[in-house]
Amino acid sequence: MSEPLAAEPMVVPAPAPSGVDATAALSEILVRRTVRLEDGRSLTYYDFEAASDAPVPSEA
Amino acid sequence: MSERRWHPMLGEWVVTATHRQDRTFLPPADYCPLCPTSPGGFPTEVPESDYRFVVFDNKFPSMRSPAPVPEVAGNDLHPVAPADGHCEVVLYTPRHEGSLGALPTGDLVRLIRVWTDRYLELGARPGMACVFIFENRGEAIGVTIHHPHGQIYAFPFVPPRVERERAQAAAHHARTGRCLMCDIVADERADGRRLVVEGEHFVAFIPFFARYPYETYLVSKQHRASLADLTGDEVSDMARVLKDLLGRFDGLWQIPFPYMMVMHQAPVRTDKAPGDHLHLEFYPPMRTPQKLKFLAGCESGAGTYINDTLPEVKAAELRAVRLEP
Numbered sequence: 554m555s556e557p558l559a560a561e562p563m564v565v566p567a568p569a570p571s572g573v574d575a576t577a578a579l580s581e582i583l584v585r586r587t588v589r590l591e592d593g594r595s596l597t598y599y600d601f602e603a604a605s606d607a608p609v610p611s612e613a
Numbered sequence: 614m615s616e617r618r619w620h621p622m623l624g625e626w627v628v629t630a631t632h633r634q635d636r637t638f639l640p641p642a643d644y645c646p647l648c649p650t651s652p653g654g655f656p657t658e659v660p661e662s663d664y665r666f667v668v669f670d671n672k673f674p675s676m677r678s679p680a681p682v683p684e685v686a687g688n689d690l691h692p693v694a695p696a697d698g699h700c701e702v703v704l705y706t707p708r709h710e711g712s713l714g715a716l717p718t719g720d721l722v723r724l725i726r727v728w729t730d731r732y733l734e735l736g737a738r739p740g741m742a743c744v745f746i747f748e749n750r751g752e753a754i755g756v757t758i759h760h761p762h763g764q765i766y767a768f769p770f771v772p773p774r775v776e777r778e779r780a781q782a783a784a785h786h787a788r789t790g791r792c793l794m795c796d797i798v799a800d801e802r803a804d805g806r807r808l809v810v811e812g813e814h815f816v817a818f819i820p821f822f823a824r825y826p827y828e829t830y831l832v833s834k835q836h837r838a839s840l841a842d843l844t845g846d847e848v849s850d851m852a853r854v855l856k857d858l859l860g861r862f863d864g865l866w867q868i869p870f871p872y873m874m875v876m877h878q879a880p881v882r883t884d885k886a887p888g889d890h891l892h893l894e895f896y897p898p899m900r901t902p903q904k905l906k907f908l909a910g911c912e913s914g915a916g917t918y919i920n921d922t923l924p925e926v927k928a929a930e931l932r933a934v935r936l937e938p
Contacts, residue, residue, distance in 0.1 A: 575848075575849035585730065594670035596667065599730075
């Protein structure tokens with residue numbers, strides 16, 4: 554089995570040195586939107602919005 | 614055609630899924646079904662022209678709900694059941710090139726949040742007993758589409774590997790009053806020879822009992838039953854340790870390192886035992902850059918693994934990998 558071994562050498566990126574990137578991702582609002590595909594299967598888009606950009610729910 | 618057939622000798626289910634023989638097999642990059650659909654381009658699995666993360670029902674599922682009626686009749690010796698369940702595909706990125714380990718740490722945090730959402734969503738569906746998150750990477754593992762993605766299965770039963778692990782944890786807890794994985798983590802940290810990466814809240818190590826040369830566990834240092842029990846800081850640290858570990862895998866031989874990655878945790882949110890402890894297990898199939906570790910006669914027929922290497926040596930190799938700045 555040699556298939557995966559023929560790859561070109563690659564540069565491996567280091568992990569983010571600080572927690573800034575991760576911290577920002579934690580504060581975002583997770584937004585999901587589910588659609589029904591033509592064949593009946595379900596597909597969900599996941600997006601992340603900055604907290605200040607999130608829609609404010611209207612009061613009942 | 615899909616159904617569950619009972620294996621009376623092993624006491625476990627086997628799922629048949631003959632339609633999967635026809636699934637997409639190594640398509641060229643410009644016909645990748647997991648890329649977004651370009652304007653005027655051929656329709657992929659994802660109708661929109663861009664996305665962040667996408668989760669969808671597998672087009673060729675091993676299980677589905679409602680499941681088709683089995684086409685074969687069972688009997689007392691050979692029970693048959695519908696192959697109920699859910700099989701989802703998780704797209705990590707709209708870009709065709711890349712990998713889980715190449716995602717920025719922030720996107721790994723977001724992915725962990727997506728995994729958590731699916732864990733809660735699928736685990737709350739009627740009849741589901743275990744949500745199983747995993748990724749197969751590389752053709753050596755049998756990957757048929759290269760676009761970076763993982764999978765999630767929701768089973769209507771707790772699969773035998775998870776069940777056996779839970780039984781061992783329950784026996785340890787009954788004997789000692791402690792969580793088995795907590796004790797393993799404490800022992801590995803005290804010894805130190807098999808550690809690969811240690812973060813504030815997560816640690817990665819090749820376990821004392823590794824069956825594959827580079828088998829690696831990534832474990833919460835605190836006792837956490839599932840993804841849903843993690844704090845924000847812990848999610849962040851899990852992402853960092855995961856990225857570090859995957860960088861070491863790819864850096865070891867400077868090739869995209871094949872692996873199976875599986876997540877073990879409380880099977881669903883409402884089925885939590887004292888020994889359930891969130892962790893990822895990686896089973897890389899390579900023992901050298903040119904040689905695979907085959908699950909041959911002894912492993913497959915006797916269930917006993919022969920590891921040709923020592924975990925202490927392999928962990929040192931991974932620790933020595935220099936990650937490019």
